[in-house]
Amino acid sequence: MKILAIETSCDETGISIIDATGSVETGDMKFTVLADTLASQAELHNEYGGVYPTLAKREHIKALPLLLAQALKVANLTDLSAVESIDAIAVTHGPGLEPALWTGVTFAQELAKKWSVPLVPVNHMEGHIFSSLMHKVHDTKYEITNITYPAIALLISGGHTDLVLIKKPFDYEYLGGTLDDAVGEAFDKCARMLGLGYPGGPIIGQLAQEMRDKLEATPSLTIETGKVLPRPMLHSKDSNFSFSGLKTAVLYKVRELHRVYGDNLPQDIIKHVAMEFEDAAAEVLAKKVVDALETHNAQNLIIGGGVSASVYINKVIAERVMASTNDAKIHIPKQGMAGDNGLMIALAGYCRAERNEYVHDLSNLRAHGTLRLCQRRKLHTHG
Numbered sequence: 001m002k003i004l005a006i007e008t009s010c011d012e013t014g015i016s017i018i019d020a021t022g023s024v025e026t027g028d029m030k031f032t033v034l035a036d037t038l039a040s041q042a043e044l045h046n047e048y049g050g051v052y053p054t055l056a057k058r059e060h061i062k063a064l065p066l067l068l069a070q071a072l073k074v075a076n077l078t079d080l081s082a083v084e085s086i087d088a089i090a091v092t093h094g095p096g097l098e099p100a101l102w103t104g105v106t107f108a109q110e111l112a113k114k115w116s117v118p119l120v121p122v123n124h125m126e127g128h129i130f131s132s133l134m135h136k137v138h139d140t141k142y143e144i145t146n147i148t149y150p151a152i153a154l155l156i157s158g159g160h161t162d163l164v165l166i167k168k169p170f171d172y173e174y175l176g177g178t179l180d181d182a183v184g185e186a187f188d189k190c191a192r193m194l195g196l197g198y199p200g201g202p203i204i205g206q207l208a209q210e211m212r213d214k215l216e217a218t219p220s221l222t223i224e225t226g227k228v229l230p231r232p233m234l235h236s237k238d239s240n241f242s243f244s245g246l247k248t249a250v251l252y253k254v255r256e257l258h259r260v261y262g263d264n265l266p267q268d269i270i271k272h273v274a275m276e277f278e279d280a281a282a283e284v285l286a287k288k289v290v291d292a293l294e295t296h297n298a299q300n301l302i303i304g305g306g307v308s309a310s311v312y313i314n315k316v317i318a319e320r321v322m323a324s325t326n327d328a329k330i331h332i333p334k335q336g337m338a339g340d341n342g343l344m345i346a347l348a349g350y351c352r353a354e355r356n357e358y359v360h361d362l363s364n365l366r367a368h369g370t371l372r373l374c375q376r377r378k379l380h381t382h383g
């Protein structure tokens, strides 16, 4: 089945075309990437220190027709031959920024009508799960890794920090998540406080690693930045997180450092604070993941979402899992597949199309900014 997929939930516009066979249920899903296009707006949002929704919407509207033309060209299709060969269109309908989501939904509706092909809505977070499970066979040919269930997914992005139990393919249960800021959002805000621009994750990660390397090379070096950052909810006996307290602690620390050093903080101070922040975030994520794996005796861990591009966070989680009683296999996205992209929507879209989950009436499809992947775990009441 050939699927064309559209992603516009945040600040990346993606259009991809895949040809897929098999299914996740039978463990034999394979696919060929026919086209994979992406346009990032990150630079434009840089000056706002975060994604500015009306700007995102405008940019998606500009990028969509260009990416469509590019994707069809790469896949050796014309507008006419696409009508013959594309079996379905998949589109992210949530969660994300609603004005941004709507641009993709509207574009997909129009295309599905024009080509007379069915439309399948995709949950962006399910896309991130699939993104972490794809592995290359050769060239443009890939497989979805066949895993055992239950599995645990840690979904970490600009809008989410969710721990999800996957009981069997497509059967999700929400174990917990952030009670306030998402971890990616905390990375972005921390970067902003340090004057590092948007998106914050990659730059914080890079500077933090430079400081770790420096401290390792010069063990006698000590850099004083004040109070140790907190590890919010580290010992709460649930799968929830909180990052707003950590963010506020960074804010106070940075304010205090400005009082000492003036407007321009020394590079080593910035790098040290970046490292402290990443250490704190990694520690809470790793602890809750290990607990969830043990509680549910899961043999597979999927880490997905933009923050799963963090080599350090993935490393800390892997070390903690190895040191625990659970020896789960860890699945992380291959390079360039952690952030938002059209390919992950094509994968989830194919699976949903296979299950016949098309929209019946094209015009009924809506964007849902707060769309959920799954319900909360039921609380058992006694007595």
Ligand code: KG4
Residues within 6 Å of the ligand: 010, 156, 157, 158, 159, 160, 183, 184, 185, 187, 188, 199, 200, 201, 202, 205, 305, 306, 307, 308, 309, 310, 311, 338, 339, 340
């Ligand atoms: O999944 P994504 O591309 O978009 C959303 O769905 O939100 O995630 C974006 C988030 C941003 O907060 C960005 O700072 C963070 O992922 N991120 C990282 C890294 N690369 C991107 N966070 C930590 N380390 C990274 N290397």
Ligand code: ZN
Residues within 6 Å of the ligand: 124, 128, 157, 158, 305, 306, 339, 340
């Ligand atoms: Zn995302």
